[in-house]
Amino acid sequence: MADMKFTYVISCQLYGIHKRSGDPRAQDILRLMITYPSLRVAYIDEVEEPSKDRSKKVNQKDLPSWVKRKPENQNHAIIFTRGEGLQTIDMNQDSYMEEALKMRNLLQEFLKRHDGVRYPSILGLREHIFTGSVSSLTWFMSNQETSFVTIGERLLANPLKARFHYGHPDVFDRLFHLTRGGVNKASKIINLSEDIFAGFNSTLREGNVTHHEYIQVGKGRDVGLNQISLLKLKLLMEMASKR
Incomplete structure (x- = not known):
């Protein structure tokens, strides 16, 4: 079944x-x-x-080289999926048995008008950084990720109603996005913060993005100083590009 x-x-x-x-x-x-x-x-x-x-x-x-990157990697695979819901996760993520049991409840959120007008097109999920206990650096990184992908996204969703799409554990209305350009944007120039374009695309086409705390996806982050520094640089560049 x-x-x-x-x-x-x-x-x-x-x-x-x-x-x-x-x-x-x-x-x-x-x-x-x-x-x-x-x-x-x-x-x-x-x-x-x-x-x-x-x-x-x-x-x-x-x-072209930009086709081989993550944005088109996701859009390339979406045509081989089935069903009405689509969850995109990265290679550094995992899940838990008890969280999988909540998937039915999560999919029912597509049937609710969370803003009183529109059905959701993207269901936002929180992340749990499981590499935080490796060292003091990873502990700091874990706290930073929690504030960025959970606390910040929660605030953007409610009460600001301005959450778009951070990235990986979110669940898409597959039929909505399959007929509106996919779940990502492949570009020769913008391969920095490609995830947020799915949120832009969804919102501009009268979709609705929500955030849900009762289900989470595990995520492993870099544990070395060099990798953490490079990620910080990427996040700063993302913030600059959004401005």
Whole structure:
């Protein structure tokens, strides 16, 4: 019954290249698909197009570099999903059994008019940073992430009614976004804060973004000083770009 209602799609555009070259990472993905038969992998493969003059090959090298990044990685995989709800999560995130039991309650939120007028198009979720106990640096990082992705998003949703889409654990109305350009924006220039464009896209098309505290998704953050410094730089650049 669960396999009929829920599907798990991994977006890995380089899987075709890894498989042909014998890369060990392709074997890891194959092992996952054998262990979990319901798992699906979306990737771009090399295809020959016969013509009168020559056969043309379309592969990763022919695609512009910005297509291979995270925004188009998500939009590429959305067409292989099914159902009315779509949750996008990153590789550094996980979930818990007790949280999975709440998914039915969360999906029922799509049937409520939270602002009294519109049904929600994005259900915002909170994150739990599980790497906070590694060191004092990660403890600081965990507190910063909590203020950024939970407390801040909660305030933006209610009472400000200005929450867009921070990113990863949020649940989309799949049919709403599939017919309005996808869940992300791929651009040659803007690959810095691509997540928020889904919120812009949803709000400008009369959608509604909410935030819910009773369900959470685990998230692991960088534990090294260099990685934390680079992330801080990215967040500062994101804030500057929003202004």
